[in-house]
Amino acid sequence: MAKVKPFIIGTRNAGEFLHAGAKVLSNGGSAIDAVEASTKLVEANPKDDSVGYGGVPNLLGKVELDASIMDGKTLKTGAVGAVKSYMHVISIARMVMEKTPHVMLVGNGAELFAKSMGFKKQNLLTKESKAAYQSFLTKYANLPKEGEKPWYVNYDVDFGLRGWYDKLTDKQHGTVNIMAIDKNSDICSGVSTSGTAFKFPGRLGDSPIIGAGNYCDNRFGAAACTGRGELAIRLSLARTILSYMENGMTVREACARGMKDINELGEKGGMNCLAMDNKGNTMSASTSRENTHWYMDVDSKAAEQRKGIYIPE
Numbered sequence: 001m002a003k004v005k006p007f008i009i010g011t012r013n014a015g016e017f018l019h020a021g022a023k024v025l026s027n028g029g030s031a032i033d034a035v036e037a038s039t040k041l042v043e044a045n046p047k048d049d050s051v052g053y054g055g056v057p058n059l060l061g062k063v064e065l066d067a068s069i070m071d072g073k074t075l076k077t078g079a080v081g082a083v084k085s086y087m088h089v090i091s092i093a094r095m096v097m098e099k100t101p102h103v104m105l106v107g108n109g110a111e112l113f114a115k116s117m118g119f120k121k122q123n124l125l126t127k128e129s130k131a132a133y134q135s136f137l138t139k140y141a142n143l144p145k146e147g148e149k150p151w152y153v154n155y156d157v158d159f160g161l162r163g164w165y166d167k168l169t170d171k172q173h174g175t176v177n178i179m180a181i182d183k184n185s186d187i188c189s190g191v192s193t194s195g196t197a198f199k200f201p202g203r204l205g206d207s208p209i210i211g212a213g214n215y216c217d218n219r220f221g222a223a224a225c226t227g228r229g230e231l232a233i234r235l236s237l238a239r240t241i242l243s244y245m246e247n248g249m250t251v252r253e254a255c256a257r258g259m260k261d262i263n264e265l266g267e268k269g270g271m272n273c274l275a276m277d278n279k280g281n282t283m284s285a286s287t288s289r290e291n292t293h294w295y296m297d298v299d300s301k302a303a304e305q306r307k308g309i310y311i312p313e
């Protein structure tokens with residue numbers, strides 16, 4: 001197979017940050033370094049309210065982050081979930097992949113690991129994410145009167161967990177997906193998010209679940225997801241999209257089919273995917289909107305916006 005010119009792609013919120021990864025690739029660096037470099041910039045961007053610093057808090061007002069990274073050459077992968085107080089969860093996930101015999105660490109264990117790897121603790125709440133939480137409390141939470149149980153103990157009783165979730169969280173979430181192929185034709189995909197808004201503490205979405213929110217394999221390509229994570233988990237969506245490609249579909253057909261599978265669940269909550277094959281074709285798709293993604297290769301001067309496909313119900 002002819003070699004593909006190294007390139008990097010990302011979801012809508014990654015456009016201005018792909019330069020960092022493209023630079024890694026044009027200096028002859030690896031897809032893993034490229035994906036990590038660009039993802040870290042998104043994580044550090046306080047204006048992105050669903051990833052890293054300034055991410056949307058959980059039900060108790062704490063930012064809790066999920067991330068995963070996968071190496072398409074070895075199928076090694078690392079993931080972390082429900083991590084508080086560490087911004088660069090993509091790098092912690094990479095350390096899980098490279099330094100431990102494990103694939104996934106969550107909560108306190110992931111934080112202990114981050115600390116032992118030398119990551120620095122920091123506050124992840126910005127003025128804006130605090131304000132978002134305050135407005136959530138004001139609008140939706142029944143604050144306890146004296147002697148009452150805290151409102152979140154009754155959370156599913158008071159609001160009906162499912163209805164509450166459907167009503168509140170549809171628009172308040174987001175994730176960054178970034179994937180790249182390097183000069184050795186090695187592919188890497190990375191995903192990072194603060195998950196769904198005001199989620200129950202400890203809730204993991206699709207992003208840290210390998211096969212659900214993220215998957216790559218040098219033999220075929222890569223796929224990753226954003227949107228209502230529970231749905232992607234139920235369909236093992238990223239791996240499924242890759243399997244469609246493995247079984248002969250184009251990237252476009254595989255993305256469209258993945259979104260159709262989501263629609264067939266008949267559930268509330270949108271889903272989006274980003275995918276590439278190992279020949280250089282890229283695509284994104286969504287069940288809820290016109291979709292776009294960003295592309296840069298080693299000769300690009302600027303990120304190019306590429307149109308995806310909309311697969312409504």
Ligand code: ASP
Pocket residue numbers: 172173174175193194195196204205206207213225226227228229230
């Ligand atoms: N997929 C993420 C999650 O469910 C959130 C999102 O992308 O909107 O945690």
